[in-house]
Each structure stands twice: as C-alpha cells, then as structure tokens.
Amino acid sequence: MKVEYINPFIQSVQETFLSMMDCEVSHGKPFPTKDDGLSDNLIGIIGLSGTAQGNIAIKFPAETAKTIVGGLVGTTFTEINSSVVDGVGELVNIIAGNAKSKIQGHRISISLPTVFRGGIHKLTTPSISYLTIPFNSNKGAFEILISFRPTVNEKEEALHESAYSG
C-alpha cells in the first residue's frame, strides 16, 4: 500500500485525538494484519467506496475503549454499554471522513459505521487483507486497520486531481 494512502489515516488519528480529547498519540510501524488471538476488543469498521474501495477499522481493547470514549464526554464508563459502542463508531467515522479528504486525487464516500465486540478473525476474510497501524497514547494502545484499493489507475487519478483543482 502506498505511503500516500497510509499517511492521511495516521494524520487523521492524530488530529482527531488531539482535537477532541487533547490527547497526543504516537504510531508504530505498519504491518500486515494477523490474528493476534485477542478476543475482547471493540472494533468499529466503516466501508469506503468510489475511486477507492475498502474498509477502515479501529480496534480498541475493551478497557481502552471505555477510557477513550469516556475521555470524549468527560465520563467514566465501568462497562461496555451503548454509549461506548456509539463512541467507537463515531471515532472511526470521524477518522475515516477526515482521512478521505486528505487523500489526493480520489473521490471517496464512506458508509455508516458498524461496531462489534470480538477478535480480528471476525474482520478478515481470505479476499480482504488489512494493514495494521499500531498507536499508543496515555489513554491506552489501539490499532487502525486499513484495506484500501484504488479502483482507478494513476492516469485517471491525475484527471480526478485536475478536476478537483479546476
């Protein structure tokens, strides 16, 4: 996956956490997603369509999800309830929406988010491969999983680019 498709998601995560929670996040080196065997996660996923297709997911350990969503609204959550689930969905919505506006030369639409509790094995299929970007913050570690496939070639992308700038 090209770096120009990865960086917008890293920037979007950093901007979202800093803007909404005053929380700085650092990221590690991206790697091909593998099942880590951890099952107690909250995973928010959103679909991409248009000149690129794929999915963007955010994966929080359950405890981290409570802390981070609590930080959004200044509340302490003691259990995974509908508010925590909703917050994870809104975070992936904001991150994906913000990132797509940073990807040059593409016209991308996002779906409504879906959130589920479980492991990565529920997300991956033989036909869809993801890249994992690990993040760390003072509210806990989490991951962004990206599956991004341009559906137009470079020449067509350039045409889209000139159409936007015109």
Added chain:
Amino acid sequence: MKVLIVDDSQIMRKIITGVLKKLKVNDILEAVNGQEAVTKVSENEDIGLVLMDWNMPMMNGLDAVKQIRASGSKVPIVMCTTEAEKERVLEAVKAGSNDYLVKPFNPKDIQNKLGKFLAACTT
C-alpha cells in the same frame, strides 16, 4: 433560544450539548436522523439554530436541509460533519445550509462557529 442537534451518534449529541450548555443554551432538542429533524423543525417554529450531521441512517443531513428549505423555513443550519471536501461544502451551501463545521472539532471550535448565530438570536 432553542437549538436542534441532529446527529445519529449519542456521544456526539452529548458533546455538542455540553458545549451549548456552557454557552448558556439550555433549550435543546435532539434528532437522530434527517427525517426526525425535518419533523422537529416543522413542529417547533421557535427553533433558532439547527446543527446538522451529514451521514445518518433513514435520511441524510443534506436531504434534510433540502426538505427544510423546501418547507419555507429560514432557520439557520450549520452542517457539523466529517465531509470536508470543497465540493461537499459547496453542495451543502447550495442546498441551503448557512455554515459548516468540520469534524473533528473541539469545544472552542463549536463555540467560535456558533457564537455569531447565538448572538444574532439573543439581540
């Protein structure tokens, strides 16, 4: 002044509500999709400001803005959305929205953006 927050995310409605209360706006209505927003605007003529998300189930925010304007309502509408591309902003303005606030935002961004609308309603 009565403000209508339209967003399918309860967390986002809670965040915006918190900021509005700090701005001493306590008369707040909520809608979870565009269809509900259209109904609430038609039933509450005293709404002074609508904060409208874009991507929602049932009816999206853009279609809701179009329907509200088609009904003759001139209530100020501020889009609060992740849709940041220039053409999307123009689309929203063309549909009849008055201003645009891009997510992610912090409380100060909301305060700055809404200040002029709240001031206009209280003068």
